[in-house]
Amino acid sequence: MLKPRWWDVTVGAGSLAIAVGLLFGFGPEGQQRLMIALASIVVFVLGYVLVGRAAIGNPPAGWRFPVFLGVAALALGVGTAAAPFVAMLQTLAYPLAWVIGDTRRRGILASFIIAGSVFAGVLIGGGFTAGAAVSGATTAAFSVVFATALGLWIASIAEYGEERARLLAELTAAQAQVEALSRGRGASEERERLARDIHDTLAQTLAGLVILAERGGRQSRDGESDAAATTIATVEQVARDALNEARALVARTAAVPSEPAFEGAVERLVERFRAQGGATIALEIGAVAGSLERDAQVVLLRCLQESLSNVAKHAGAAHAVVRVAVAEDGAARLEVVDDGAGFETGTPRSGFGIEGMRERVALAGGRLEVESRPGAGTALRVLLPGTRVLAEETL
Incomplete structure (x- = not known):
């Protein structure tokens, strides 16, 4: 009051x-x-x-x-x-x-x-008089004791209220700080996601375009007009794919939005890298008993694209094998094996390649396995859990 x-x-x-x-x-x-x-x-x-x-x-x-x-x-x-x-x-x-x-x-x-x-x-x-002294002392003593006790009680209530108000203000400030940090973390994660998407789609496709353009130019200079025309046609198709990928990034859709079937998207992606030359790529699509969630499709296609890009640019492999299988519960397995130069898996590596794939797979609840030795090729496996497993983990 x-x-x-x-x-x-x-x-x-x-x-x-x-x-x-x-x-x-x-x-x-x-x-x-x-x-x-x-x-x-x-x-x-x-x-x-x-x-x-x-x-x-x-x-x-x-x-x-x-x-x-x-x-x-x-x-x-x-x-x-x-x-x-x-x-x-x-x-x-x-x-x-x-x-x-x-x-x-x-x-x-x-x-x-x-x-x-x-x-x-x-x-x-x-x-x-003595009676006045006793009466005055009694009145004063009673009133001062009562007033002091009541005052201390009211003061403690007021201090408690002030302490609660202070704690509420601190809590409000802490909540505002947490909200700001959450927004900052969300923005940072979105930037990282966008960087991975650009690296795994547009950057890879543009790199393929460069390789094809160099091949077409070389064939044209060597007088191989038919081969150059075929290469130019491939360049045109890859450029269209790049345009689709750019639109997909804007719409935050899958890596190959024009191909609704997962198997067809895998075949198209493998065919694109075959057209770039280099390693011979064999595709083995196993039993696709179940259906994949769209997010799982994106993860597998991104990892496949990054793996084939590494085979083309770094491995120097003559042969590569791509194996894909989907179980009834939605669990998926992707394996890319090549006979290239290989590398030491424990050596720190820069860029978004394997680490980007590892982060993407981890966000989907799966795991990434990489086996490689110098001169012995590389085997990369992506294992994603089924929808039933994810539901049990959530519970």
Whole structure:
């Protein structure tokens, strides 16, 4: 309750109730004492309006806290000495002191000062008798204990609320940071995916175009017009394939979108590399009992394209064999074996080649196996799990 308007209502209503009580039934004997009691209430209200109100909800209070505390203590002491009923102002003075003080230490100090002023007022009003001293001490002790206990309890609740607000703000900031990191990671993964796609499609096709163009130019210079015409026709077809691949990248579709059947896409891809010359490529399509998900088709076609590109550009192989099989549950196996130069599998390699295939296969839940030795050729296998296995892993 740190909004000043609520305290305005509370202080106004409470002070008015005490003044009415003095005028109708609880006032002292003698007009002079009554006027002093009423004046003390007015002083208390003015102290709140002119000094204390501006400090509510706006810590630190600074000079306003000691000034308001002094005014409240003076009003309580003088008013209680004139009329004991004015001690009811404690019900307003204690909570205001805790709210304006804004710390436990200030709240406890203010409670003792207010209790002391009430004790002094009762003692003075009672003529410094033993009964007045006992009555004042009892009233002050009870009120200060109650006010301190209540103030500490309310302060702990307020601190708990502030701590929760702080933790909520930190959590909100952390969530915003995680969201930003997730967006950044998503963007990074998308860039990597796009880089792999470009490398596995357009880059490979353009490399094939370069090889075919070089062959066509050589054949034309050597007077082999028929062979050159055949090569140019192949260049035209490969260029059309490149255009289809570019459109596929834009639409995020498969590597060979114009060929709906997976077997046909594999045959077309192998035929393209056969047309480039170099190694003799044998294709063995085994039992295709089940159907492949589109994502699995993309993974296998990308890996096949990258493997055949490596055979053509790096292996120096005379023969290569491509084997593809799909089980009833959708599990797939792709194997590309060549008799080329081979390499050390443990040697770090740059580029998107094998590592790009490994990442792509891992994202599909499969595994990539590479067996190779210098001079002994290379065997590459891609193993993708079936839909049933993926569902069990998800569960």
